[in-house]
Amino acid sequence: MRRLAAIVLFAAAGIGHVGASRAGGEPVQDWQSTGSIERHFTSNALDSDRPVSDWYTLMRGTLQRQFGEDDAKLTLSGELQASRYDQISIEDDRALLLAAEAFRRFGAAVELRGTLSYRVAREGDDLSIGPLTLGTATAKQVLTGQLQLGLNLGKATTLILEASDSVENVGRTHFQHDILPATRLDPDRDKRRFAARVTRTAGRLAFGGSASALLVSVEELGTPPVGLSFAQYGLRAEAVMTGEDGSTLGLALGAELLRASVNGLYSKVRPEWQLTASKPLPLGFELRGAWFGRYETADSDDPLASWLQRAEVETSLKLREDLVLAAGVFRENKRNLLFENDERGHGFFAEATYKASGKLHIVARVDFSRTFKTVVGTREETTDIFIAMRSRL
Incomplete structure (x- = not known):
């Protein structure tokens, strides 16, 4: 404190x-x-293997x-x-x-x-x-x-x-x-983060490196505990190339050490990577993609963390100045480090954005995802459909 x-x-x-x-x-x-107001329909309001459908409003x-x-x-x-x-x-x-x-x-x-x-x-x-x-x-x-x-x-x-x-x-x-x-x-948590990043630009190429440390203190709660204190350290090299047409290609490679506070419970170095790319295409199309692997400590069902790999591809089409269509797919695997459970998921989305005026946008979107959890053997399937009005004053 x-x-x-x-x-x-x-x-x-x-x-x-x-x-x-x-x-x-x-x-x-x-x-x-x-301001924005969204009206959703979801097929899985409880986010579980027992789907219950409902409508909800998000403001x-x-x-x-x-x-x-x-x-x-x-x-x-x-x-x-x-x-x-x-x-x-x-x-x-x-x-x-x-x-x-x-x-x-x-x-x-x-x-x-x-x-x-x-x-x-x-x-x-x-x-x-x-x-x-x-x-x-x-x-x-x-x-x-x-x-x-x-x-x-x-x-x-x-x-x-x-x-x-x-x-x-x-x-x-x-x-x-x-x-x-x-x-x-x-439990209560205290998260301290320290980072340093150096970047150099040479024409259309930007490159450099970074170092980071994340120290998380977690209150002891429950037997076995709901969460564990840990330290996470990372080193990586990065580079981004920008093309004359506005396309980009980014690559980051490094390593992460995750160590649980309980002696000997978990301490391991894993590779970390991220590959990103974007490319404008003829007729108003644009293609974007990403593939990465890293420790996941913020969104994990594990008391410590998960190892996450995810790949995603998205394309968009600007039909007119006031109308943009987009669609994408993803696949990911999240392996819990202590529970040894795999969460294997995939899904897609489709979206249309209409610029009704300079300050008002109307968005219609559908998301679908399916996740299989290996240890408990459950499958979660969710479809979310919504229409939104977003304004700026």
């Missing part, structure tokens, strides 16, 4: 300096807002205002998101995010950015006990502080240093109709 406090105080000092850099603190822009809204100028500015923002199911109300979610970002440029060689954010959410979910499914609701709070220092080293070379601390506090889980007493099901 002391580490987060230090980052918060450093960022707050930068914010105060930016606020004083412009007489009267007059903004260079008014409040800007975006998002953002508000932002900037003070100062390009060399010294303060940006305040907020985001609100809520989902409401017609029948399966146990899955309803609500979240609010508040953030302040301060940016300061010192001459042509140094840039400093500090960010503070606070997120509070109520997450609806379900817990299956044999044939019985219980609705649950859990309150979560996340406080994050981040500092980023950018240095121009000359000869088209830049160095970016980052440090962040994120503290996640999870409340008691409440059960539907209070059928069970409220209890702690998810």
Whole structure:
């Protein structure tokens, strides 16, 4: 907690300096807002092997205002998101995010950015006990502080240093109709991340390397524990080539070490890679693709982490200035490190975006995914269809 406090105080000092850099603190822009409302149909509202279909509404809204100028500015923002199911109300979610970002440029060689954010959410979910499914609701709070220092080293070379601390506090889980007493099901977490990236540009080629460290402290909860503390270290080399027609080809190769806090439970170095490509095609088509492999620590059913490999291809077609069609497919394999379970998934999407006006877009989309979990032998199949209206004011 002391580490987060230090980052918060450093960022707050930068914010105060930016606020004083412009007489009267007059903004260079008014409040800007975006909003969207989506109407979904899903064939699997509970995200399980027992599909239950339902309709739900998803609403998002953002508000932002900037003070100062390009060399010294303060940006305040907020985001609100809520989902409401017609029948399966146990899955309803609500979240609010508040953030302040301060940016300061010192001459042509140094840039400093500090960010503070606070997120509070109520997450609806379900817990299956044999044939019985219980609705649950859990309150979560996340406080994050981040500092980023950018240095121009000359000869088209830049160095970016980052440090962040994120503290996640999870409340008691409440059960539907209070059928069970409220209890702690998810642990608190403290995530500290440090990274350094150096990049050099030579014509259409940009190349460099990066090093990172992620240190996650997880509260001991349950027997066996729901989650484990760990350290993750990474080194990789990167290169991106841009063609005259706007096409890109990117390659990153490296290695990651993941080590559990429990002695000897897990410690292994694995290769990390990412290949990305995009290519404009005749008649308004564009093709994009990606293939990567890495440790997955943020979205895993395993107490520690998973090893994730994923490939995806997407194409889009600009029929007119106001109408774009897109479609894509993916395949992935997520192997839980401790449970030794494989989650093998694949799916596709198709989307149409119509620009009704300069500030209003209408989107229609269908997503399909199918996942097989090897150890428990279950198959999850989900179709999600929605139409959305998105506006900017």
